[in-house]
Amino acid sequence: MKKVLSVILSLALFASFAFCFAGCKSEKSLVLNVYNWGEYISDGSEGSFYTEKEFEKWYEAEYGRKVKVNYETFTSNEDMYAKLKSGAVSYDVIIPSDYMIARMRSEDMLMKLDFSNIPNYKNIDDNFKGLYYDPDNAYTVPYAYGIVGIIYNANEVDEADAKGWDLMWNEKYAKKILQFNNSRDAFGTAMYKLGIDVNTTDTADWDKAFEELQKQKSLRYGLVMDEIFNYMESGEAAIGAYYAGDYFTMKEDQAENVDLKFYYPDPTNYYIDAMCIPSACRNKELAEIFINYMLSEEPAVANAEATYYASPNKVVYNSETYKSDMGEEAMKVLYPPTDNFAADYNKYAYKNLDAETLDYINTLWEKVKNN
Numbered sequence: 001m002k003k004v005l006s007v008i009l010s011l012a013l014f015a016s017f018a019f020c021f022a023g024c025k026s027e028k029s030l031v032l033n034v035y036n037w038g039e040y041i042s043d044g045s046e047g048s049f050y051t052e053k054e055f056e057k058w059y060e061a062e063y064g065r066k067v068k069v070n071y072e073t074f075t076s077n078e079d080m081y082a083k084l085k086s087g088a089v090s091y092d093v094i095i096p097s098d099y100m101i102a103r104m105r106s107e108d109m110l111m112k113l114d115f116s117n118i119p120n121y122k123n124i125d126d127n128f129k130g131l132y133y134d135p136d137n138a139y140t141v142p143y144a145y146g147i148v149g150i151i152y153n154a155n156e157v158d159e160a161d162a163k164g165w166d167l168m169w170n171e172k173y174a175k176k177i178l179q180f181n182n183s184r185d186a187f188g189t190a191m192y193k194l195g196i197d198v199n200t201t202d203t204a205d206w207d208k209a210f211e212e213l214q215k216q217k218s219l220r221y222g223l224v225m226d227e228i229f230n231y232m233e234s235g236e237a238a239i240g241a242y243y244a245g246d247y248f249t250m251k252e253d254q255a256e257n258v259d260l261k262f263y264y265p266d267p268t269n270y271y272i273d274a275m276c277i278p279s280a281c282r283n284k285e286l287a288e289i290f291i292n293y294m295l296s297e298e299p300a301v302a303n304a305e306a307t308y309y310a311s312p313n314k315v316v317y318n319s320e321t322y323k324s325d326m327g328e329e330a331m332k333v334l335y336p337p338t339d340n341f342a343a344d345y346n347k348y349a350y351k352n353l354d355a356e357t358l359d360y361i362n363t364l365w366e367k368v369k370n371n
Contacts, residue, residue, distance in 0.1 A: 030067040032286055035080065035091040037273070038073040038226045039249065040144075042299070042306035049302035055293050067286065075225040076182035084109060090280040092287040095143050098272045099184065102133040102352030110139045111277045117288035120295035127341045128272065128312040132351060140274035141291050144309035146244045146334065148185070148269040151228075154259040156238040165193035165265045167239055169212075174219045178231060178240035181223035183365035184350055185269070186213060189241050192267050199351040203360055210364045223369065229253070232260060243271075245309035248330055262333065270345045272312070310334040 034052070044050030052069040059067045072091075074080040077100035083089055084104075096104065104110050115121055121141060128142040152162055156176065161167055168177055168189055180186040190212035191198045196205045221237045231237040232250050235258040247262040254260050275294065277287045293299060297315045301322050304311040308330065316322055323331060338344050353361070 030065055030283070030286060031070060032067055032093070032283065032290055033070045033072070033091045034290070035072050035074060035094045037095065038075060039229070039246070040073070040095070040273075040307050040309075041071075042302040048306055049299065051294075051299050051303060054299065055290060058293060059289070069290075077184070078182055084278055084280070087280070090282055091278055092281045092283055093275055093290055094278055095273050095275050097350075098131070098133040098274070099350040099352050101140055101274060101276060103358075104276070104278075105134065105139055106352065109279050111279055111281060111284060112138045113141070113277065113291075114284070114288055117285060118292040118295070120292045123295050123300070123313050123315050125312050125314055131272070131342065132346065132349075133272075134274070140276050141295065142272055142274045142312040143294070144245070144304070144307065145270070145272040145312055146310050147264055147336070148188070148241060148271070149244050149247065149262050149264045149333075150239065150241050151232055151247050151250060151260055151262050152240075153232070153235060153238040154261045155257060156235075162261070162263060163265075165189055168241060169193070169216055169219065170239075171219060173239055175221050176238035177216070177219050177221060178224050178228055178237045179213070179216065179220050179222075180241060181225050181369075183361055183368075185241070186223070186365070186368065187361065188269050188350065190216075192265065192269070198269070198348075199353065201354060201357045203357075206357075206361060206364060210368065213368050217368075233258065243309070244333055245307055247333070248308040264336070267348050270349045272345070272349075273309075308334070 042049045042051050044053065052071050056067055056069055059065070074083070077097050080094065080096055081100055081104065084091070084094070101110070118141060124142055128145070129137050134140040150162070150167055152167065157167070157173065161170055161172065167173075168179070180189065187206065187209045188198050190209040191205070194208060194212060196209060200206070221231070224231065224240070228237075228240050228242055229246070229250055232240055233253045234255055244262070247260065251260045275291045277284055281287055294303070295313060297319070300311065300313045300316050301319055304313070304316045305322065305325055311317055317335065326334070
């Protein structure tokens, strides 16, 4: 009996040591996995605010524990979705676009947020709450927003041609035109040009947009996402549809023989990207603390300045320092006047489409890419 009791006590002692070791180890090695767009955060380059590292320092000072932020990037909502859907990876914070958020929410791929861990949510402007992709404000915190426009090199493109979506199909600039390398944005350019509702479920409408993209095929230099920066900055390409904020990044780095300019075609896409927590998150509370940190003034201003995207955060656009740093042109482009942002957004933004329509679009998109 004593021998049995001795064995039991030994096993219990071993288990307690194992538990302590595991607990101590976890305290020393907290990890936060963040998945975001490329070029979409202040990354410490040229002495700028290094968001991930500053969060690590702030967290240790605030909570007395070390944390390591693993930061990865994606180039399209569709690539991000496919990676998470596969179940092969796990992230704690992701920053997809509105229509993809709606899709992921409908497929139970997102967790509801505990806003007691995100008190800085009060900084988000009310215009960005209660929108279609998260009507109850339960799953998301807006990070940035904007409007799709056309960037062009004024040294190669006639100013008279720089209007509407027609510029993307102008034969004068054959092999100088860049198109989005993602299905929703690429089809969007064709549908806005043709006056078709970008949220239609009529396959005939998608066929028309497909034919329009096929007409553009001989004019395109390529299908791109982040590659557009190098092509436009160097002058290798002369025309490209892209997100408003990225125009200023390109303009900053343009070659001497390049003169980049920008305009909004009418109509065009309004979009919002928001911070979410995927259902496979391994540390939800830490993820919420990170989201809350991102809404505080220093990182929020730094990220808005670094990315040149419009911010839904009141502490950002009310900051006189931010306005001064961005400059008059950037403020006019990024924050165009609107009587009712929500109305414009609801009218032109991409919505979540049903599975049958998405499958049909994907089939057409494969033809666009392969042909």
